[in-house]
Amino acid sequence: MKHAAGTLAFIARFVVLGLAVAFVISLIWPGVGDRLRSRFGLAAPTTTAATSISRTSDPVSYADAVARAAPSVVNIYANKLVTEQALRMYSDPVLQRLFGGQPAGPAYKRREQSLGSGVIVSSQGYVLTNNHVIANADDIQVLLYDGRVAKAKLIGADMETDLAVLKIEANNLPVISIADQRAIRTGDVVLAIGNPLGLNQTVTMGIVSAIGRQLSSSSPEDFIQTDAAINPGNSGGALVNAAGELIGINTSLIGKAANAEGIGFAIPVGNAKKVLDQLIESGHVVRGWMGADYTFVPIAADSGLPAAARGAQVTDVYPGGPAAQAGIQIHDILLRIGPDDIVAPADLRRHEAALKPGSKIEISGLRNGSPFRTQVTLTERPPQTPTALVD
The missing domain is CATH 2.30.42.10 (PDZ domain)
Structure with a gap:
């Protein structure tokens, strides 16, 4: 019995010694194990980490997508004259609440400017935007990505989809690539590009939260819902996929006034394209x-x-x-x-x-x-x- 125990102890010491020697060798020559396995025809082990990395296809950066799409997104400045009446307020707070105030002198006019975004969809100068961005404007200016400024002409507008088509005269216009609408899935990464709060070219990221979202029971239109940050000024801008292809026109959001966060909506590019074609052809949409x-x-x-x-x-x-x-x-x-x-x-x-x-x-x-x-x-x-x- 003592002899067997001594033999086991002797073997254990040599095993420990062998592992220690192997550890030291691996530190000095890190690739020796792979070379020996290759010499004797043995496959290298696969680690779980390597497997998980090989399965992912998400890019580390979306800069390439932005570089493809951003030059096609423009800033829109719509100017209009607004008539206002000066008021003289009542000194009595009760009368103020009931009647507001009394007219004080003649009405006056002032110029008001609304900010928005648009997307160049044709080398002929057609720009898609939202109707509410340019509604009632008497002068529309478009700032291109390269700094050029062009005066825009309204081709047509559709209140039901809140889309409008503008036309600018300029050379070498960057036209956005349009995605296949059928390929859009809930969970896809999307980028919103536009002019929020007048900050010029700004990119926000999110996912497609839902597709086919119906916002009115009386309307045939549906929307893409996204949690990519959309702010005033983003209206009419581009919602693009991870390849920089247009999938929608950003149009509205449900904001904090409704205790909501991360709920924005875009008009699917397929729907927008149909409206675009009809507005160019006849100036209005027929349904x-x-x-x-x-x-x-x-x-x-x-x-x-x-x-x-x-x-x-x-x-x-x-x-x-x-x-x-x-x-x-x-x-x-x-x-x-x-x-x-x-x-x-x-x-x-x-x-x-x-x-x-x-x-x-x-x-x-x-x-x-x-x-x-x-x-x-x-x-x-x-x-x-x-x-x-x-x-």
Whole structure:
């Protein structure tokens, strides 16, 4: 027994001695282990850290994306004359609260300037921006990335999407690259480039917080939601992906007045491109209209509808409108428009708006639980009041 114990102790001392020698050799010749493994045909071990590094594809810096996109983003200075009336305030605080003040002398005019951003989308000088940036302006100046200043002409504006198209006369304009809208995913890194608070070219970073965000039940438009910082002056600027390609036009934010932080919205580039093309072609946007309002399908226990019912329920039919002429009634549940299923009210709005006035389309659905179908001839959608958001 003593002999066995002595043998084990002898072996243990040599093992410890061997490990110590190997440690010293590895310190003196760091690559000796790899060379020996290579000589005897053994593979080098893979560490977890190396594996995790090889899996990531995120860039360390987004400077290349900014360098590609920033030259196409411009600052917009819209000037207009505002008429104001001087007031003489009441000395009594109660009267001040009730009436404010009395006119004091003739009205006077002053020049007001609003700040915003825009994106050069064509070598012909077309610039996309927000309608509210240039609304009622009598003089619009555009400051380019390279310091040039150009006077802009308004080509057309669309209040419903809050988009406007300007045209400038200049040579060698940097045109932004447009991304494939279908490739946008929630969680993608995005960069907002614009002129916040008049600070000129500023870049903020965030992610796509949501896509297809609906801000008004009466509008067919949807938005990209992002937590990239958007401030007054960013309106009309570019929202780009990590490759520096345009994915949206920054348009609005829900600010701290609503106890919100990191909630901004951009118009998807696909929607903006459609508006751009129509404004260049005719100066206004034409949308199809069915003449009805609708909402989500209510799910009642005795409705007989599946728990995940889709479609849109009619809440109002405008007298004399296309829906009324086609016999569509309040409480009808609309399930298909032409060959396409209606997923939700917003989906029906988009299909309806995309059709040209005069188009005849088949609508099918349920009325009091029984299937029905009818033909609707669309007319042009009347002007709508745009959604008001903090900006």
